[in-house]
Amino acid sequence: MNAQSATVTVQVELGARSYPIHIGSGLLGDHALFAAAVGSGQPVLVTNDVVAPLYLETVLLACPAARDQVVVLPDGEAHKSLASFEHIVRFMLERRIERGAVLIALGGGVIGDLTGFAAACYQRGIDYVQVPTTLLAQVDSAVGGKTAVNHPLGKNMIGAFHQPRAVIADTATLSTLPRREFSAGLAEVIKYGLIRDGALLDWLESNLARLLAREPVALRHAIQRSCEHKAEVVAGDERESGARALLNLGHTFGHAIEAAQGYGRWLHGEAVAAGLCMAARMSAELGWLEPADVARVMQLVEQAGLPSAPPADIAVETYLELMGRDKKNCGGRIRLVLLEALGRACVTRDYPDAVLTRVIADAAAGWRRA
Amino acid sequence: MNAQSATVTVQVELGARSYPIHIGSGLLGDHALFAAAVGSGQPVLVTNDVVAPLYLETVLLACPAARDQVVVLPDGEAHKSLASFEHIVRFMLERRIERGAVLIALGGGVIGDLTGFAAACYQRGIDYVQVPTTLLAQVDSAVGGKTAVNHPLGKNMIGAFHQPRAVIADTATLSTLPRREFSAGLAEVIKYGLIRDGALLDWLESNLARLLAREPVALRHAIQRSCEHKAEVVAGDERESGARALLNLGHTFGHAIEAAQGYGRWLHGEAVAAGLCMAARMSAELGWLEPADVARVMQLVEQAGLPSAPPADIAVETYLELMGRDKKNCGGRIRLVLLEALGRACVTRDYPDAVLTRVIADAAAGWRRA
Numbered sequence: 214m215n216a217q218s219a220t221v222t223v224q225v226e227l228g229a230r231s232y233p234i235h236i237g238s239g240l241l242g243d244h245a246l247f248a249a250a251v252g253s254g255q256p257v258l259v260t261n262d263v264v265a266p267l268y269l270e271t272v273l274l275a276c277p278a279a280r281d282q283v284v285v286l287p288d289g290e291a292h293k294s295l296a297s298f299e300h301i302v303r304f305m306l307e308r309r310i311e312r313g314a315v316l317i318a319l320g321g322g323v324i325g326d327l328t329g330f331a332a333a334c335y336q337r338g339i340d341y342v343q344v345p346t347t348l349l350a351q352v353d354s355a356v357g358g359k360t361a362v363n364h365p366l367g368k369n370m371i372g373a374f375h376q377p378r379a380v381i382a383d384t385a386t387l388s389t390l391p392r393r394e395f396s397a398g399l400a401e402v403i404k405y406g407l408i409r410d411g412a413l414l415d416w417l418e419s420n421l422a423r424l425l426a427r428e429p430v431a432l433r434h435a436i437q438r439s440c441e442h443k444a445e446v447v448a449g450d451e452r453e454s455g456a457r458a459l460l461n462l463g464h465t466f467g468h469a470i471e472a473a474q475g476y477g478r479w480l481h482g483e484a485v486a487a488g489l490c491m492a493a494r495m496s497a498e499l500g501w502l503e504p505a506d507v508a509r510v511m512q513l514v515e516q517a518g519l520p521s522a523p524p525a526d527i528a529v530e531t532y533l534e535l536m537g538r539d540k541k542n543c544g545g546r547i548r549l550v551l552l553e554a555l556g557r558a559c560v561t562r563d564y565p566d567a568v569l570t571r572v573i574a575d576a577a578a579g580w581r582r583a
Numbered sequence: 584m585n586a587q588s589a590t591v592t593v594q595v596e597l598g599a600r601s602y603p604i605h606i607g608s609g610l611l612g613d614h615a616l617f618a619a620a621v622g623s624g625q626p627v628l629v630t631n632d633v634v635a636p637l638y639l640e641t642v643l644l645a646c647p648a649a650r651d652q653v654v655v656l657p658d659g660e661a662h663k664s665l666a667s668f669e670h671i672v673r674f675m676l677e678r679r680i681e682r683g684a685v686l687i688a689l690g691g692g693v694i695g696d697l698t699g700f701a702a703a704c705y706q707r708g709i710d711y712v713q714v715p716t717t718l719l720a721q722v723d724s725a726v727g728g729k730t731a732v733n734h735p736l737g738k739n740m741i742g743a744f745h746q747p748r749a750v751i752a753d754t755a756t757l758s759t760l761p762r763r764e765f766s767a768g769l770a771e772v773i774k775y776g777l778i779r780d781g782a783l784l785d786w787l788e789s790n791l792a793r794l795l796a797r798e799p800v801a802l803r804h805a806i807q808r809s810c811e812h813k814a815e816v817v818a819g820d821e822r823e824s825g826a827r828a829l830l831n832l833g834h835t836f837g838h839a840i841e842a843a844q845g846y847g848r849w850l851h852g853e854a855v856a857a858g859l860c861m862a863a864r865m866s867a868e869l870g871w872l873e874p875a876d877v878a879r880v881m882q883l884v885e886q887a888g889l890p891s892a893p894p895a896d897i898a899v900e901t902y903l904e905l906m907g908r909d910k911k912n913c914g915g916r917i918r919l920v921l922l923e924a925l926g927r928a929c930v931t932r933d934y935p936d937a938v939l940t941r942v943i944a945d946a947a948a949g950w951r952r953a
Binding site (some may be wrong): 295299302303306307309319333334335336337338359360361364366367369370371372373374537538 | 626665669672673676677679704705706707708729730731734736737739740741742743744822907908
């Protein structure tokens with residue numbers, strides 16, 4: 214097996230709930246891999262109408278028992294809803310799907326989060342396998358057991374912690390991913406570098422062109438390092454009472470951007486990218502990062518094809534209002550994940566409010582005042 | 584403190600998720616007990632429009648922080664739905680209730696199961712306290728962490744295992760419980776005796792009149808023994824992979840009776856009572872119980888004010904169809920909990936189908952052919 218075709222496996226260590234993440238090119242057609250991942254239960258596959266024409270048949274050939282048990286939902290964040298959840302549950306109940314069944318989530322983060330939540334709640338919990346087909350899902354959302362649907366009043370407000378049996382990340386599926394979505398996934402890879410891996414940041418700066426060209430070996434490396442980081446953090450803090458919060462670097466700002474615009478106008482990763490730059494800038498304002506560090510973050514984000522500033526039309530008050538609604542707050546004060554250095558993040562509520570509002574205002578002005 | 588007013592506490596041992604069940608008369612007004620049970624989180628109370636006029640003010644005096652955070656739902660099993668779940672979630676999101684909040688379920692099994700499920704899923708899981716006001720909830724549904732809502736295609740089909748922080752069972756609330764509902768709760772007490780406590784069966788036969796008169800000391804004993812049994816079983820098998828299944832004695836038949844009639848015509852406990860008699864009779868047909876044992880079960884059920892036979896108008900085929908849909912089945916064959924002796928239950932799929940259909944037919948005929 215040459216470097217091009219090798220599969221790597223990252224293990225998420227969670228005791229009885231441990232599971233493997235398989236990463237490689239062409240895994241969707243791997244019958245043995247699916248047989249091991251799905252086990253003996255009746256598989257029920259959930260996907261969407263964009264992914265299905267591309268990859269459904271390949272997966273059904275690798276996992277023939279799922280052939281007559283396929284739910285195809287419309288594509289898009291709007292369908293990460295309680296209504297879609299109910300649709301999956303109804304499909305399974307109508308077919309008398311029993312507790313021993315295994316859901317397979319074939320798609321991006323929406324399909325993965327939604328299917329995982331359906332698995333968490335169907336008859337009080339059944340198994341599921343994540344088959345992520347976007348970079349964002351492969352490096353982030355398919356790993357770690359966070360499942361959810363959105364509520365009109367807030368994203369991911371209804372959900373559960375429910376770990377998959379296995380994750381199968383086929384890097385070949387990224388070849389059909391639109392450029393914007395691919396870049397959105399890179400935001401999370403950059404995030405891992407910023408939080409806990411300075412070497413990954415260096416590697417990204419040197420290898421961004423290879424990634425943007427979707428070279429399998431580069432993709433596998435970026436996904437492997439990302440999954441290793443996420444697996445380590447999740448193993449240490451499955452239910453996000455501590456260190457797992459660091460994974461939200463850029464996300465408190467990012468969620469506010471998404472919510473203010475209405476979900477779907479910017480991709481999650483695009484909002485996170487701007488949020489990463491805002492967190493870096495805020496860290497510099499607090500004296501933790503050098504201006505050169507911030508410039509480096511913004512350059513990497515921009516070279517990855519991502520926005521380094523949020524849309525201009527969101528008011529400071531709107532940010533504060535929306536960030537105050539974030540799940541991770543306690544006692545009313547907005548908790549932020551910031552950077553002590555490139556490669557080292559921390560959680561803090563200890564900052565002058567004026568600094569936060571100034572950073573938001575500067576960001577909204579496209580950093581022109583910076 | 585005299586025997587009349589004493590509170591007993593049964594501990595559910597589940598490691599980091601252990602919790603106390605407090606049982607006694609007048610606990611709804613116990614400020615210190617609520618303070619300890621709720622802790623420092625913002626309490627949000629969920630109840631229904633039958634319980635609220637009776638007990639809400641008492642609880643709000645004991646737990647004043649909940650005063651402006653009360654959800655009152657219509658009474659009834661029809662409201663144990665995804666729609667009610669969404670109503671609770673929306674109420675909390677509109678009020679910006681954070682992850683540190685604590686839901687309080689004040690009511691019977693519907694309110695407890697529904698509120699527990701909302702707690703399981705709100706922002707991926709928050710704490711909750713069970714304050715059961717029916718005998719059924721005090722001896723069964725409020726203990727053990729099974730939460731759920733119904734789906735039009737099946738009862739409890741959407742749910743989660745999510746343990747409460749504490750259970751506060753005030754026996755004084757049973758004084759206002761309608762006779763039918765009180766008897767329905769007794770069905771579960773009888774069940775514990777049948778499954779694993781012959782001495783409890785003896786005690787029930789001797790003390791049924793005291794229970795039906797709602798004597799606090801007798802109630803406390805029946806609830807304490809029931810909770811001790813449930814706590815032991817749950818501690819050994821939290822997610823129902825083994826011994827917890829024994830708690831479903833009478834329930835596979837019972838769920839079929841409820842489903843065939845449309846939920847709400849018979850109370851759950853009434854259907855379970857008939858199911859207990861069917862399980863006893865089937866056990867006798869297999870040679871495990873004596874006819875005298877069956878007669879004893881039926882007599883106790885009837886003296887508790889419960890039906891010993893199901894409605895006459897449900898066909899055998901309907902039972903088989905509905906029992907085949909039960910969550911606890913594997914591989915298509917109906918799993919039954921039966922009795923090896925009074926006080927000892929077992930799970931089996933090993934029985935002649937003809938015996939099952941004969942028992943169902945005899946039961947539907949009101950045991951007149953028995």
